[in-house]
Amino acid sequence: MDARQKITIKDVARRAGCGIATASRVLNRSGPASAEVRARVESAADALGFSFSAMGRALQGGRSMTIGCLVPSLANPVFAEAVQGVQEALSGSGYQLLIASSNYDGEADNDAIATLVAKEVDGVIVTMVAPEKSAALSDARGRGLPVSLMFHDPIDGFVTAHVDNFTAAREVARRFADLGHRHTAFLSLRFSSSDRSRNRYAGFRAECAARGLPDPVLIELGELEADRPELLADSFASLKDVTALFASNDFLAIAVQKAARLMGKSVPQDLSVVGFDGIEIGRLLELPLATIETAPHAMGRQAAQTLLEMLQGKACVQRPPLPFDFRAGATLARPRAESRDDDQGTAWPPSVPSLKIAQKQG
Template identity: 85%
Template sequence: MESRQKITIKDVARKAGCGIATASRVLNNSGPTSADARERVKKAAQDLGFSFSAIGRALQGGRSMTIGCLVPSLANPVFAEAVQGVQEVLSGAGYQLLISSSNYDGDADNEAIVTLTAKEVDGLILTMVGPERSAALKQARARGLPVSLMFHDPLDGFLTAHVDNFEAAREVARRFADLGHTRTAFLSLRFASSDRSRNRYAGFHAECRARGLPDPALIELTEAEANDPELLAGILATLGGLTAIFASNDFLAIAVQKATRLMGKNVPQDLSVVGFDGIEIGRLLDMPLATIETAPDAMGRQAAQTLLNMLQGDACVQRPPLPFHFRAGATLARPRAESRDDDQGATWPPSVHSLKTDLKQG
């Protein structure tokens, strides 16, 4: 049987009617070319059955053509959508993605970064518990490894794709105030380890004070409390006078709705609830969730493009926050008149076992 002749980039260039350098730039996505040249080269490669060797390309450029991506969880659709956005950009540039998740554990963050750097990735895209405290991240940066962050607010020495958590939370406080809510609370999980959650509370707190309202109660839940509606209902029952809750993410807001029903009360007649992220399931509920809607896929794409710019040696600057949108939903309404009357003279915030009232504002 006749052996098959190996197709080379020279054959592609000849068929496309261009130089080898032009064909290489198109196939390697490594430089500017005209739209016509790109189309001719790609068609020639497809017609000839040419496959540009990733191994040979990596050896030639000293790169592995892989990018490490670390997120807290892939079960949360917000992070899953961001990873999808990352992959869309990187696959178009010829890179493969190595994905890891830490389950919101700082030690797991460090271990993942060590593992990814050991695999000789060309760069890192990260959402972490505390990037400013990560020894593994500092070591990766010391080696000159490019790093792009997602979801984190701007941090010295890093570029990040993010929304303005502080300003978004202020919008929630404005919505509550405009409807007449004065006894409010912020509900959080992993408050101490999440800069996003802390900045959301800070913005919510600041706008309440600017409006002359009482400070919002800060409730930090344990994993058990967040996942058990009966435990959560018990906590909410101790918050006499509470008429509105701002949850640090949509999953917590949905849990509040169920806990409220267990208390024999209704959302939003007895308790208004607002979440954060805008996950699709919130739209599909019998009572669609009011929330801050973000675009995690766009966040992933921006983080990936920033990393590509770094890899290509382009000048990079911190980009403005991505937009957010308040989705009205059906879980936000005015408090009952009797609730407002009962609140007069009440001490707020009340004290409960998981309530944090000593937050120091920086």
């Protein structure tokens, strides 16, 4: 064959000894084929140097062959790992990934969705402030755009790849209770805008109640406090009885340890700390972090696989939550009641102005 001649799907089918439709299904990964036929078609395509033109496929199928992926942040390794999982699941499918991030901002979420729709993506994979309330996402779905969520707990009308935040948080409360902690706190950033954080608090509180423990103190942080441990220390001012703290993510749990040191307190002797997510850096700390380990890479893969099924016209059902593990770490121990400052008549932490403390009553 003349090297200058354009190789077509017809040439591949002829060399593989199958029909054009079969060759197309194999190379598009759009339908069933036996392992033997698939091997013949792929071998023929390799020998001829054939590859589909993405533009040609888009024109042929009315698709852009692009997928939009919106996450709150790429600086957080949890979301970066999930995006990596999405990319791996899409590998070989012919789809390209367009990535956007919103910095946990609802308006930025809507702007990003609108931009992705304007670029005519064929579907979106999203983690955002409130998918069920997003006008832009509602408009996109109204146009028939497939949507796959990740990290979100199940929401009516959506399919999501997720971990059971409520159940995972109950495990943290069980660990605290089993070690003898009675007075606990839950630390969160963006509590009002994060369904994950709210469900973690709900599960933590439910298990505390089941164990006969007082309601955990809910500490809602501002952006400034989360970035400055000295201000975080200030926000602990009224927590004189608390011996165990559950942070809604690992970054906050790490910041808590720095804040405790600034107050002259030790983790875990004076304060046990548990995080959520299981980021790798938590293992590398001088005191490896106790945390709930999740599987963000698997979450991204599942979300992408769900979207591919939607694009193939398959009926999608909500999959069970992905597994989690409790990593014991070195920041969790029994409370050292005999050396607590409040036993000596002094409040713990030292009395300083409080910033944002909110306690939920039972």
